[in-house]
Amino acid sequence: MRISRFLLATLKENPADAEVISHQLMLRAGMIRRLAAGLYTWLPLGLRVLRKVENIVRDEMNKSGAQEILMPAVQPAELWQQSGRWDQYGPELLRFKDRHDREFCYGPTHEEIITNLIRNEIRSYKQLPVNLYQIQTKFRDEIRPRFGIMRGREFLMKDSYSFHLEQSSLDETYELMYETYTKIFNRLGLKFRAVLADNGNIGGSRSHEFHVLAESGEDAIAYSTTGDYAANVEVAGDVKVGDPSPDGKSVLDIARGIEVGHIFQLGDKYAKAMGASVLDEAGKSTTLIMGCYGIGVSRLVAATIEQNHDKNGIIWPEAIAPFSVALLPMNMHKSQRLRDAAEDLYNKLQAAGIDVLFDDRKERPGVMFANAELMGIPHRIVIGDRGLDKSEVEYKGRLDEKSQNIPIDKIIEFIVG
RNA sequence: CGGGGUAUAGCGCAGUCUGGUAGCGCACUUGGUUUGGGACCAAGGUGUCGGGGGUUCGAAUCCCUCUACCCCGACCA
Incomplete structure (x- = not known):
């Protein structure tokens, strides 16, 4: 690319409303421009990086055996009513009506849609397990969007959903996703940590978050200085530096992190509410169990900059440099x-x-x-x-x-x- | 939604207190001199002073109101 033909949009000065370094540098380097609170246009330079991150995520997901699909961003209210989340989700869910006065929302996540798909398509245990993913723009009407692309209202997310007959199968896929995420963040050249996490309002039992370590991170994570234990302080409870680690190894230290990935075991919450079942080997109808796995693709771009910059600007890892x-x-x-x-x-x-x-x-x-x-x-x-x-x-x-x-x-x- | 703040040229800001019809730096255009770390000189274009209403002979400036955006808290990839 010749710069004379490239939409170069660098700025000498920092825009006044950019607080964190990644936001400042993304604006100054000409990667993004703000349209409204939490909404950003990706300029050519930024989009090049976003696409490279996306492709690494896609590549590793494909290698894990997951299959890519693309679901609608706009979702009918009925499915959310079936799962019970239409009333639970609150104002973060952007709702609207079409010309026929039917209610819809712009998808912040896709458990309902995928469960609906699976209950219609999967009939037999022989088709399981299955792991489907998409890379798509999500919308969450955050109370307070901030830090540029880091916490936008509209953002690019990789979300995948796996379906199983048995817990042991879910455990296997969960482990596989854990390893896949580790590969992805390693390929991106990030310093990160997987931690025990809270399940939030998606529901379910087991979950881990993947945090990119950075001072500007919005989460605090507690970890054993020599052992494997690491947890979001939300889960670890009222702990402080120097407390004994729950795994009995050494003591706890606390670091800040940016949550870029989250894997969950959802159990039968959605399958049960929405009636997703298959016939098992004995010909008996059995409710499926489910896992879901998210990566904040656009957030990864910002998180990478938080970890890789100096006084002159951004320092891209080779793998995702524009x-x-x-x-x-x-x-x-x-x-x-x-x-x-x-x-x-x-x-x-x-x-x-x-x-x-x-x-x-x-x-x-x-x-x-x-x-x-x-x-x-x-x-x-x-x-x-x-x-x-x-x-x-x-x-x-x-x-x-x-x-x-x-x-x-x-x-x-x-x-x- | 509570608390705090901001809104003037593409970006960063001054001007507002004390009303007199808008300015500086960067960027941009043209010409010239430069050329190994964001050059210099000259000329030039750029504004519904966030919107609406009011006070006044006169409002960026004073009053009322609305809106947008930012920061601190609770939610989340």
Whole structure:
């Protein structure tokens, strides 16, 4: 991509209403723009990151054997009345009527819809277990949206739902999802922790939350300093630093976290209320049991920035960087030789399948450096007349202290390798 | 929903107390000089001063009212 044709929307100054660093940097780097409270437009730079996160989530879900579907965002009230949540959910549920005066809501979650699907489609125990997921925009009319995309009202979520005949099968899928989530957050390069969690108003029995560790996190998590125990303080109760750990190992410490994933065992709550059952081996009708598993895809983008930034801007992990390489020519307008060499390298980088952002503007070097760093591009290639005399370009990783000179015909393998 | 605050150019702000018809920085446009860390000079465009109502000869400024947004608390991926 040439910057001259890219909707670059960087800001020098911090917008006044951005409180946390990820919100500030997402605005300054030109990733998002606010439309109304908790509602954001994803600009090209931001959407590139969001899509990469989404694809990692999708890839690992597929590898786990889950199947992708897409359910309607708009849901009829009747299903919510069947589960009992139409009256329980409260004003967080955005409700409205269509032209025929029928009641609907914009889905904040999809237990009712998936249970309705399964009760119509699944007849036999032989079709179980099944795990279906979608990646979709949700809406929750939060009391107080804040921190930009971190707690928006509209957000992108991966939600999956598994159905089983027996608890042992649910346990297996639950463990599989636990492992899948671990793989996903590892691929994203995040420091995170899985903790015992409260079930909230989704209901059910067993649940774990996955928290990205960050000072700005809205949750407090208590964990054993040497053991495996870790729990949301909501669950751990009235604990403080230094208390003995419930697992008997060492003592508790408390850290702050951003909840980016949550896995639940729901039991038969929805299947029972909505009549989802199959015939078992003995030909007897049996109510299904269910698990559900969520990941805040858009929130992950913000959480990643909370964990990866410096005074110059964002530091994207390679896996989700909007561009892998920033190609910065120094005063290209003054040298045809340099222009030719830069264009040639740009084409070769693209041909090698590298996401490259070519700064073809007539800008001063400092502006190019500052923009590339703000946007958090992992690799920087500076190409100038000085280096061309020796057939070299200058390379610097986003986290490197110093740059190094690399022969121009070796730079691609240097970056790929 | 309770408590606190803000609203003036795309962004950041001053001007409001003490009414006189809107300004600064960044960004943007044009020309020139620059060019290895967010350049400089010159010229230029930019506003329903959040909306409505009122007071006044005159309102960004005073009064009433509505709205939006932000921060602190309870909910959540």
